[in-house]
Amino acid sequence: xxxxxxxxxxxxxxxxxxxxxxxxxxxxxxxxxxxxxxxxxxxxxxxxxxxxxxxxxxxxxxxxxxxxxxxxxxxxxxxxxxxxxxxxxxxxxxxxxxxxxxxxxxxxxxxxxxxxxxxxxxxxxxxxxxxxxxxxxxxxxxxxxxxxxxxxxxxxxxxxxxxxxxxxxxxxxxxxxxxxxxxxxxxxxxxxxxxxxxxxxxxxxxxxxxxxxxxxxxxxxxxxxxxxxxxxxxxxxxxxxxxxxxxxxxxxxxxxxxxxxxxxxxxxxxxxxxxxxxxxxxxxxxxxxxxxxxxxxxxxxxxxxxxxxxxxxxxxxxxxxxxxxxxxxxxxxxxxxxxxxxxxxxxxxxxxxxxxxxxxxxxxxxxxxxxxxxxxxxxxxxxxxxxxxxxxxxxxxxxxxxxxxxxxxxx
Amino acid sequence: xxxxxxxxxxxxxxxxxxxxxxxxxxxxxxxxxxxxxxxxxxxxxxxxxxxxxxxxxxxxxxxxxxxxxxxxxxxxxxxxxxxxxxxxxxxxxxxxxxxxxxxxxxxxxxxxxxxxxxxxxxxxxxxxxxxxxxxxxxxxxxxxxxxxxxxxxxxxxxxxxxxxxxxxxxxxxxxxxxxxxxxxxxxxxxxxxxxxxxxxxxxxxxxxxxxxxxxxxxxxxxxxxxxxxxxxxxxxxxxxxxxxxxxxxxxxxxxxxxxxxxxxxxxxxxxxxxxxxxxxxxxxxxxxxxxxxxxxxxxxxxxxxxxxxxxxxxxxxxxxxxxxxxxxxxxxxxxxxxxxxxxxxxxxxxxxxxxxxxxxxxxxxxxxxxxxxxxxxxxxxxxxxxxxxxxxxxxxxxxxxxxxxxxxxxxxxxxxxxxxxxxxxxxxxxxxxxxxxxxxxxxxxxxxxxxxxxxxxxxxxxxxxxxxxxxxxxxxxxxxxxxxxxxxxxxxxxxxxxxxxxxxxxxxxxxxxxxxxxxxx
Numbered sequence: 001x002x003x004x005x006x007x008x009x010x011x012x013x014x015x016x017x018x019x020x021x022x023x024x025x026x027x028x029x030x031x032x033x034x035x036x037x038x039x040x041x042x043x044x045x046x047x048x049x050x051x052x053x054x055x056x057x058x059x060x061x062x063x064x065x066x067x068x069x070x071x072x073x074x075x076x077x078x079x080x081x082x083x084x085x086x087x088x089x090x091x092x093x094x095x096x097x098x099x100x101x102x103x104x105x106x107x108x109x110x111x112x113x114x115x116x117x118x119x120x121x122x123x124x125x126x127x128x129x130x131x132x133x134x135x136x137x138x139x140x141x142x143x144x145x146x147x148x149x150x151x152x153x154x155x156x157x158x159x160x161x162x163x164x165x166x167x168x169x170x171x172x173x174x175x176x177x178x179x180x181x182x183x184x185x186x187x188x189x190x191x192x193x194x195x196x197x198x199x200x201x202x203x204x205x206x207x208x209x210x211x212x213x214x215x216x217x218x219x220x221x222x223x224x225x226x227x228x229x230x231x232x233x234x235x236x237x238x239x240x241x242x243x244x245x246x247x248x249x250x251x252x253x254x255x256x257x258x259x260x261x262x263x264x265x266x267x268x269x270x271x272x273x274x275x276x277x278x279x280x281x282x283x284x285x286x287x288x289x290x291x292x293x294x295x296x297x298x299x300x301x302x303x304x305x306x307x308x309x310x311x312x313x314x315x316x317x318x319x320x321x322x323x324x325x326x327x328x329x330x331x332x333x334x335x336x337x338x339x340x341x342x343x344x345x346x347x348x349x350x351x352x353x354x355x356x357x358x359x360x361x362x363x364x365x366x367x368x369x370x371x372x373x374x375x376x377x378x379x380x381x382x383x384x385x386x387x388x389x390x391x392x393x394x395x396x397x398x399x400x401x402x403x404x405x406x407x408x409x410x411x
Numbered sequence: 412x413x414x415x416x417x418x419x420x421x422x423x424x425x426x427x428x429x430x431x432x433x434x435x436x437x438x439x440x441x442x443x444x445x446x447x448x449x450x451x452x453x454x455x456x457x458x459x460x461x462x463x464x465x466x467x468x469x470x471x472x473x474x475x476x477x478x479x480x481x482x483x484x485x486x487x488x489x490x491x492x493x494x495x496x497x498x499x500x501x502x503x504x505x506x507x508x509x510x511x512x513x514x515x516x517x518x519x520x521x522x523x524x525x526x527x528x529x530x531x532x533x534x535x536x537x538x539x540x541x542x543x544x545x546x547x548x549x550x551x552x553x554x555x556x557x558x559x560x561x562x563x564x565x566x567x568x569x570x571x572x573x574x575x576x577x578x579x580x581x582x583x584x585x586x587x588x589x590x591x592x593x594x595x596x597x598x599x600x601x602x603x604x605x606x607x608x609x610x611x612x613x614x615x616x617x618x619x620x621x622x623x624x625x626x627x628x629x630x631x632x633x634x635x636x637x638x639x640x641x642x643x644x645x646x647x648x649x650x651x652x653x654x655x656x657x658x659x660x661x662x663x664x665x666x667x668x669x670x671x672x673x674x675x676x677x678x679x680x681x682x683x684x685x686x687x688x689x690x691x692x693x694x695x696x697x698x699x700x701x702x703x704x705x706x707x708x709x710x711x712x713x714x715x716x717x718x719x720x721x722x723x724x725x726x727x728x729x730x731x732x733x734x735x736x737x738x739x740x741x742x743x744x745x746x747x748x749x750x751x752x753x754x755x756x757x758x759x760x761x762x763x764x765x766x767x768x769x770x771x772x773x774x775x776x777x778x779x780x781x782x783x784x785x786x787x788x789x790x791x792x793x794x795x796x797x798x799x800x801x802x803x804x805x806x807x808x809x810x811x812x813x814x815x816x817x818x819x820x821x822x823x824x825x826x827x828x829x830x831x832x833x834x835x836x837x838x839x840x841x842x843x844x845x846x847x848x849x850x851x852x853x854x855x856x857x858x859x860x861x862x863x864x865x866x867x868x869x870x871x872x873x874x875x876x877x878x879x880x881x882x883x884x885x886x887x888x889x890x891x892x893x894x895x896x897x898x899x900x901x902x903x904x905x906x907x908x909x910x911x912x913x914x915x916x917x918x919x920x921x922x923x924x925x926x927x928x929x930x931x932x
């Protein structure tokens with residue numbers, strides 16, 4: 001389980017990206033600083049803000065939250081957006097921000113409602129793209145593809161291209177996905193380094209999902225070089241290190257992220273890595289802390305950790321009954337292949353095999369080409385006594401990713 | 412939070428990405444007035460002074476392309492048809508996209524604010540040099556030719572009532588906070604007009620809010636953004652109200668600029684025959700993939716060269732950049748291309764030719780009736796409509812008869828001073844001016860618009876003159892491109908304010924010597 005640290009790129013040795021190759025340069029901190037300045041200057045205005053300034057203020061809050069991933073920043077953004085809508089009515093830009101935020105937090109019903117709040121927004125180009133994201137999350141894959149293809153035809157923006165690339169990646173057309181990611185990158189200028197880093201991460205993830213770790217590393221390295229100090233890059237680098245068996249380096253990196261961003265799933269990952277290292281006493285505090293964060297979020301009315309709770313109860317706590325509860329809730333919110341597979345796995349772990357087969361069939365019917373999905377399906381089919389089908393599915397998982405059993409983080 | 416393929420979290424439509432250093436403003440081009448050292452052409456490309464006046468963004472590349480050719484023999488058409496026009500555009504297109512291999516000047520400024528200037532495909536071997544910014548520099552080429560270069564901040568040489576123009580086309584973002592999510596609510600579906608429309612409360616001058624559109628914006632009203640009236644507005648004295656004010660909205664503003672004075676014989680071997688110097692400018696911004704040197708060659712062409720076939724038409728340097736803006740003719744983009752990013756195609760705007768016809772007809776239905784109401788003759792056929800009309804066309808064929816005269820009439824000049832050598836030079840016509848989108852400098856003229864573009868040209872007013880019937884007369888003289896700048900015309904017109912639409916001169920005196928544009932404020 002050891003990896004020769006010297007053999008991998010210096011950037012990827014488990015040091016946080018803040019210690020970047022360009023000493024003194026921290027793009028993340030610089031961008032955050034600029035956003036904070038905008039927020040502060042608008043907060044300091046004594047006169048009531050007009051719609052344009054209000055939108056800029058809310059946009060600043062949303063961008064800050066997206067950048068930091070801090071719960072408190074999301075809450076601030078959410079409160080301010082809702083307050084603005086109450087005060088000045090359903091301005092399309094503000095409703096768009098609300099829909100974006102709701103989507104990010106898995107509140108698909110609210111996201112759809114927000115798009116309908118402002119006349120014309122749902123049918124606008126930006127509304128259509130957001131609607132495509134919602135379609136995908138709700139399992140309407142064809143509708144999502146059609147909308148995205150239309151969006152790309154209308155405007156070959158980097159983000160529409162990246163969305164379409166993701167769709168084709170998940171549907172198994174790697175070549176097309178890669179081509180679209182390349183086109184997406186070609187649209188990104190030097191003024192948008194975070195966008196470039198993000199697309200590089202996606203390309204890295206694509207390779208990672210196929211077990212191509214060297215190629216993954218190249219993309220992560222590009223991401224780290226193009227936008228320094230970004231915890232999201234560190235998170236993926238840590239996952240790569242862990243998948244390669246370099247658990248200790250991964251833990252160090254993950255700990256540095258947990259200090260910067262609200263990421264209970266990374267606490268869970270640290271705990272799981274300690275378990276893999278045979279150190280349950282060090283694992284438990286991390287796992288317990290992750291669980292508390294998940295539950296706290298749910299108690300506050302949030303739903304975006306339902307999927308993580310499913311995974312946690314099935315894979316960490318060996319409490320599949322509770323896992324099934326969370327999975328059912330998740331499927332109710334987002335009836336897509338991922339939540340269906342999560343529920344199927346929880347049912348399987350709870351020995352409700354027939355129900356698990358029904359659910360995993362649904363997930364497989366989506367057409368997603370995902371090694372983990374095939375592995376889970378194969379395992380469930382084997383448990384159901386359908387050995388031939390089960391073996392074939394597991395074989396398919398290995399075809400998609402020969403290293404599908406390596407460690408991965410539940411992002 | 413989970414990052415479920417969520418580009419919005421990275422950069423949404425509200426991105427505050429600043430690429431305004433790529434925002435090209437104007438391209439000036441005219442023969443130098445200084446004969447010493449031989450015949451020279453002056454070119455000035457101006458753009459937003461970002462990050463600040465005299466300081467340049469090191470991610471940008473500015474590109475000026477030039478091609479010298481003989482004066483085009485005007486088509487010997489007996490009658491002007493859309494078919495003739497289409498064939499003409501096709502022929503010009505073949506020339507620009509085929510045989511033409513223009514000379515080129517590239518300018519980029521590094522982080523120490525040194526400007527690298529490259530000359531490509533001129534009559535001498537390609538050469539480049541580095542100059543300090545904000546200083547005029549003389550350079551002698553290996554062939555002994557002397558040229559002058561200035562890369563730095565200047566006063567904006569454009570003098571114009573831009574808010575008046577935006578009022579004339581009901582361009583909402585100049586007056587209102589238009590949501591990012593509603594790009595369709597920019598140029599509102601209200602007739603274009605030179606005279607205020609009765610009840611057009613969205614855009615008519617409001618004495619209670621005189622600065623609306625001039626720095627002040629209001630929230631976009633809810634409800635239908637339309638006009639339902641049927642006449643021009645008139646005051647108690649029976650006067651129309653002009654949408655223009657004549658004020659210089661650019662007064663006191665600066666630009667960054669690349670200014671060059673180049674011997675014509677560096678550009679062409681046959682300087683005596685190739686009297687037309689076509690010039691156009693472009694701004695390019697560095698792609699993210701090339702921002703960090705440690706990143707390997709851009710994967711797009713090293714890994715998947717089939718993705719963008721056009722990429723191989725660009726050289727190694729340009730492949731690292733993305734084209735953002737183009738400029739050739741003033742108002743070609745703002746008035747005719749509707750400022751759409753996808754139409755920033757520069758000289759290669761031939762595919763817009765049908766759109767050009769339709770757009771000109773759309774503008775004509777707005778401006779034509781306004782001109783008629785003032786008692787002037789218009790080149791646009793608006794069926795004697797008593798008021799401006801909002802009309803769009805799906806078919807160039809349908810629009811063509813309306814704009815035929817506007818497209819093909821010769822634009823008279825106010826006097827003969829433009830033709831400094833008294834040669835047999837035909838007057839220019841709009842269809843030749845705007846497609847391709849280049850500044851075509853006639854070296855045998857003064858280079859005043861449309862024979863180039865001199866700093867002192869009031870091009871916004873001259874652009875409007877296209878919609879006048881150049882065969883008509885005012886005070887015994889044929890209409891001409893400067894007539895709307897004639898105060899006596901406004902003095903007798905039933906309109907307030909009695910002013911030419913745009914200021915008559917720049918807010919700062921131009922210089923008599925290189926770099927010609929005035930010092931910055």
